[in-house]
Amino acid sequence: MPKPFASSADLGDKQQTLEVLADGVYALTAEGDPNVGAIEGEDFLVCFEALATPVAAGEWLTRLRQHTGKPVRYLVLSHYHAVRVLGASAFDAEVIVAHDNTRRLVAERGKQDWESELGRMPRLFKEPESIPGLTWPTATFSDRFTIDLGGGRGEVVLRYCGRGHTEGDIIAWLPQQKILYGGDLVEAQAALYTGDAFHREWASGTLDAVAALGAETLVGGRGAVAYGRDAVDAAIDQTRHFLRVMMREVRAVQERGGTLKEAFEAVHGELEPRYGRWPIFEHCLPFNVSRLWDELSGIDRPYIWTAERDRQVWDQLQG
Numbered sequence: 001m002p003k004p005f006a007s008s009a010d011l012g013d014k015q016q017t018l019e020v021l022a023d024g025v026y027a028l029t030a031e032g033d034p035n036v037g038a039i040e041g042e043d044f045l046v047c048f049e050a051l052a053t054p055v056a057a058g059e060w061l062t063r064l065r066q067h068t069g070k071p072v073r074y075l076v077l078s079h080y081h082a083v084r085v086l087g088a089s090a091f092d093a094e095v096i097v098a099h100d101n102t103r104r105l106v107a108e109r110g111k112q113d114w115e116s117e118l119g120r121m122p123r124l125f126k127e128p129e130s131i132p133g134l135t136w137p138t139a140t141f142s143d144r145f146t147i148d149l150g151g152g153r154g155e156v157v158l159r160y161c162g163r164g165h166t167e168g169d170i171i172a173w174l175p176q177q178k179i180l181y182g183g184d185l186v187e188a189q190a191a192l193y194t195g196d197a198f199h200r201e202w203a204s205g206t207l208d209a210v211a212a213l214g215a216e217t218l219v220g221g222r223g224a225v226a227y228g229r230d231a232v233d234a235a236i237d238q239t240r241h242f243l244r245v246m247m248r249e250v251r252a253v254q255e256r257g258g259t260l261k262e263a264f265e266a267v268h269g270e271l272e273p274r275y276g277r278w279p280i281f282e283h284c285l286p287f288n289v290s291r292l293w294d295e296l297s298g299i300d301r302p303y304i305w306t307a308e309r310d311r312q313v314w315d316q317l318q319g
């Protein structure tokens with residue numbers, strides 16, 4: 001029996017949990033579906049990530065409104081992936097902030113990514129016809145963007161740590177509360193998606209920069225909130241380990257002149273015992289190995305995923 005394509009057969013709703021991480025600092029987790037967050041300023045909100053559609057985002061905002069009625073001044077997008085950005089219109093944000101590279105990626109591949117992600121994980125796209133079009137950042141930066149929260153609440157520092165999950169990931173860091181929103185650069189007990197990644201940089205300098213922050217609470221891109229230094233370090237270590245095993249296995253198959261399919265099987269065999277039960281593991285792996293194979297073959301920037309290319313790679317590796 002071939003496996004159903006990506007997460008197309010995964011249609012059961014996930015339990016969403018709103019957690020108050022500190023005074024005015026929120027996270028919504030969803031059993032491995034994309035996490036989102038919000039931070040209260042003195043008289044405004046900073047929201048982190050937008051979910052896949054305005055209807056999905058509206059449900060999150062309804063829950064958030066039980067805690068605060070402040071308007072959204074900043075909507076921060078950690079990277080360009082559709083399930084993180086296409087709900088943006090629901091926030092009525094004054095400013096939509098992302099990395100310079102994210103704006104470039106939306107222009108270059110935003111449309112294809114939308115179609116690809118909708119096909120891979122339709123469950124996340126609640127009422128897809130509510131999406132008004134691509135989401136365009138209105139403020140971008142290359143290295144650092146600081147938001148003063150006012151009223152003694154400290155600041156939110158948005159930072160670029162290097163290429164990783166995509167070419168333009170940013171994190172949101174609250175130095176006063178030592179809380180980190182890591183986007184998809186760090187996952188806690190959820191599988192990594194690396195189909196648009198730069199594995200070697202991610203596993204080294206980029207994760208080093210994330211770890212150096214010394215966070216005591218971490219909201220990863222998916223999975224549970226990590227509370228305490230040990231749990232934060234464990235999530236970062238897990239992310240690095242996942243990447244390193246993939247790199248080791250794919251490199252070994254390439255060095256002995258093997259095939260992409262053999263590389264997929266080697267990676268699957270090594271990772272499955274530890275990560276096989278985590279959310280989206282089977283979904284991600286064919287796309288991950290395909291991209292890593294290219295990267296280690298000297299192709300710097302990822303090929304653009306399209307709905308058609310998704311199916312070809314899936315059928316070749318996972319079918």
Ligand SMILES: [Zn+2]
Nearest residue numbers: 079081165184
């Ligand atoms: Zn992503």
